[in-house]
Amino acid sequence: MDQKEFKPYVPAEKSMKEMTIRAVVLGVIMAVVLGTANAYVGMKAGLTVSAIFPAAVVAMAALRMFRGTILEENIARTTASVGEALVAGAIFTIPAFIITGVWDELDYFKSSMIMLIGGLLGVLFVTILRRSLVEESDLPFPESVAAAEIVKAGQGGQTGAKYVFGSMAIAAIWEFFKNPNGVQFVRDSAKTFVSMADSKIQILGEKISYKGGFIFESPAASPALIGVGFIVGMRVSAVLFAGAIMGWLFLVPAALFLNPGLADMVAGGHSWLDMAEEVWFRQIRPLAVGTMIVAAFYTLYNMRNALFTGMRKAFTDISKAKESTEEVSRLNIDLDFKKVISAIALMAIPLFLLYWKFSDSIGGSIGLTVLMIILGFLFAAVAGYLVGVVGSSNNPISGLTLSALLIAALMMVFIGVTGNAGIAAVLGVAGVVCCAAGISGDMMQDLKVGYLLGGTPWKMEMSEIIGVIIASLVLVFPMQWMHNAYVIGSANLPAPQAGLMALMAKGIVGGEMAWPLVVAGMFLAVSLILVKAPSPMLIAVGMYLPFSSTAAMFVGGIIKWVLEKTMDKQGASEAEKNNAENAGVLLSSGLIAGEALMAVVLAIVYGIVNYQELDFSFRSYGLENPSALLGLIGFAGMFYLLVTIPMKVARKQK
Numbered sequence: 001m002d003q004k005e006f007k008p009y010v011p012a013e014k015s016m017k018e019m020t021i022r023a024v025v026l027g028v029i030m031a032v033v034l035g036t037a038n039a040y041v042g043m044k045a046g047l048t049v050s051a052i053f054p055a056a057v058v059a060m061a062a063l064r065m066f067r068g069t070i071l072e073e074n075i076a077r078t079t080a081s082v083g084e085a086l087v088a089g090a091i092f093t094i095p096a097f098i099i100t101g102v103w104d105e106l107d108y109f110k111s112s113m114i115m116l117i118g119g120l121l122g123v124l125f126v127t128i129l130r131r132s133l134v135e136e137s138d139l140p141f142p143e144s145v146a147a148a149e150i151v152k153a154g155q156g157g158q159t160g161a162k163y164v165f166g167s168m169a170i171a172a173i174w175e176f177f178k179n180p181n182g183v184q185f186v187r188d189s190a191k192t193f194v195s196m197a198d199s200k201i202q203i204l205g206e207k208i209s210y211k212g213g214f215i216f217e218s219p220a221a222s223p224a225l226i227g228v229g230f231i232v233g234m235r236v237s238a239v240l241f242a243g244a245i246m247g248w249l250f251l252v253p254a255a256l257f258l259n260p261g262l263a264d265m266v267a268g269g270h271s272w273l274d275m276a277e278e279v280w281f282r283q284i285r286p287l288a289v290g291t292m293i294v295a296a297f298y299t300l301y302n303m304r305n306a307l308f309t310g311m312r313k314a315f316t317d318i319s320k321a322k323e324s325t326e327e328v329s330r331l332n333i334d335l336d337f338k339k340v341i342s343a344i345a346l347m348a349i350p351l352f353l354l355y356w357k358f359s360d361s362i363g364g365s366i367g368l369t370v371l372m373i374i375l376g377f378l379f380a381a382v383a384g385y386l387v388g389v390v391g392s393s394n395n396p397i398s399g400l401t402l403s404a405l406l407i408a409a410l411m412m413v414f415i416g417v418t419g420n421a422g423i424a425a426v427l428g429v430a431g432v433v434c435c436a437a438g439i440s441g442d443m444m445q446d447l448k449v450g451y452l453l454g455g456t457p458w459k460m461e462m463s464e465i466i467g468v469i470i471a472s473l474v475l476v477f478p479m480q481w482m483h484n485a486y487v488i489g490s491a492n493l494p495a496p497q498a499g500l501m502a503l504m505a506k507g508i509v510g511g512e513m514a515w516p517l518v519v520a521g522m523f524l525a526v527s528l529i530l531v532k533a534p535s536p537m538l539i540a541v542g543m544y545l546p547f548s549s550t551a552a553m554f555v556g557g558i559i560k561w562v563l564e565k566t567m568d569k570q571g572a573s574e575a576e577k578n579n580a581e582n583a584g585v586l587l588s589s590g591l592i593a594g595e596a597l598m599a600v601v602l603a604i605v606y607g608i609v610n611y612q613e614l615d616f617s618f619r620s621y622g623l624e625n626p627s628a629l630l631g632l633i634g635f636a637g638m639f640y641l642l643v644t645i646p647m648k649v650a651r652k653q654k
Helices: 021-045 052-064 070-091 095-100 108-135 142-154 161-176 223-257 261-267 272-302 304-321 337-359 362-390 397-415 419-453 457-474 476-486 496-508 515-530 536-544 547-569 574-612 631-652
Strands: 191-195 199-203 206-210 213-217
Touching: 021 052, 021 070, 021 223, 021 457, 021 476, 021 574, 052 070, 052 142, 052 161, 052 419, 052 574, 070 108, 070 142, 070 419, 070 457, 070 476, 095 419, 095 476, 095 496, 108 337, 108 362, 108 419, 108 457, 108 476, 142 419, 161 223, 161 574, 161 631, 191 272, 213 223, 213 272, 213 547, 223 272, 223 536, 223 547, 223 574, 223 631, 261 272, 272 496, 272 515, 272 536, 337 362, 337 419, 362 397, 362 419, 397 419, 397 496, 419 457, 419 496, 457 476, 476 574, 496 515, 496 536, 515 536, 547 574, 547 631, 574 631
Parallel strands: none
Antiparallel strands: 191 213, 199 206
């Protein structure tokens, strides 16, 4: 994009309120709220969604009451999106400390330090890269352009906030009557095991009796998961569901059938349903991890040109950072580059102390600190570049993090730091890298929105720093509450990416890994790649997640498909289709936030009641045997909400 020809929405010469206290405070509040919601959804569904659209809408609605300016809205949205980006990096890695058994509970201080150091480094790295990627490149930045258009349209009157808050209320009420810690009238889903007839097969002259069957489970009556499915669309949700079918309806029955000894365990008192779930948890999930490993590197390989371009820019921008700009326009003023580079150097001190605390090895800590600074900068550049190509929602930070984890793990083994100390140190590297990459991609997206609207770069960068500091100190608490109420690593909060990190760290450093299953999963990924299956990574995630979760996301994808086909059938214009889709995204964002926030509130109540040993439970007001059939009401409601209302919006804005 030629900067000389480009004119932002707010010209450089126009004076306007921008980085005000109310804008920053509103942004921080939204960062905590949206970050909390994304933490729950990310650990439950294995996917996070960009906060840029709901944050933009809420900022417009809130600041309009105080006659706030468009640049104040920009600052509030920029600060708000920090929560979603930081927590994405956190939930992909920090729960791995629990899953590996290194921690019994989430360590507040260490978790906060991982988020704080990683987040601040991400902001500092992106400050160096901003001009090259935002102003001088021709990257499309699809989500940034869409967010800027929403903000511009909001200056004319309608913000769309009613859709976000209305669907939030609906999802929160539904979760209250569905959550086991609430007044439960609705069961999340129903499952049953269908036994098949005994089969006898002769092997080496001996007849062996095989038994087994299939688990059939209904989609989870979850507004959040349906909302995620709507946002990612039919294609992505269908690939995820294909993975669920492969895992639950092919591999689990095959494992049951091919292990005759399991029938003896059933005869000893275990049910086939429990046995099938145990097989999925202990055998199919490690196989899925092997598939994810190969799929992650295959994804990076497919993006090799973008990766190398991002790395080249990372090195060339070091020299650019030392140059002073000749422009005096506020649109070109970043934080002082010399101070930024000095701050990056100073961040090595707390980073070293953190890794020393983890590994209890001075040599290992020095090596990890140097490794983190180098990989963090390179991956920040790559993440920023990829966001410009595919948007923040599709940024493959888990693949980048896995690369850093493998390098760190091999370094620890070479140095001789093994056991829990080595595992903790490796996960510490992964956590900081993941938080830095998450913030880098998100911030680059925000800076592009600001560039289009006419925001001042240094003010946006400073607001991101404020948001990172506060979010990193606060967001560990809701993660602790969720773990206490729902248990990280369980079917309620499977945290698939963290499970992958945990298995790799424990396998390489701790020497514990179900290698035959992992290797088999790797070959499964190779076969998927050879037949050009869409996104082997998503297929693997679908295998790793509970069937009810992926099925619910698939329902959301179907609803999105029905909306699109209905609009096509009615001959809607492109503008009407865009209006309907935007309304659906806002409604879905509200569904995600509403369910997640109510789940966190109930987790807090659960924690208080247990801590105080109180004789109280919302559950006592619910049904003793809640029905999954009532979930059909929820599905019908979601269909109406995400199809009928967006179509009405499209016709009104015709």
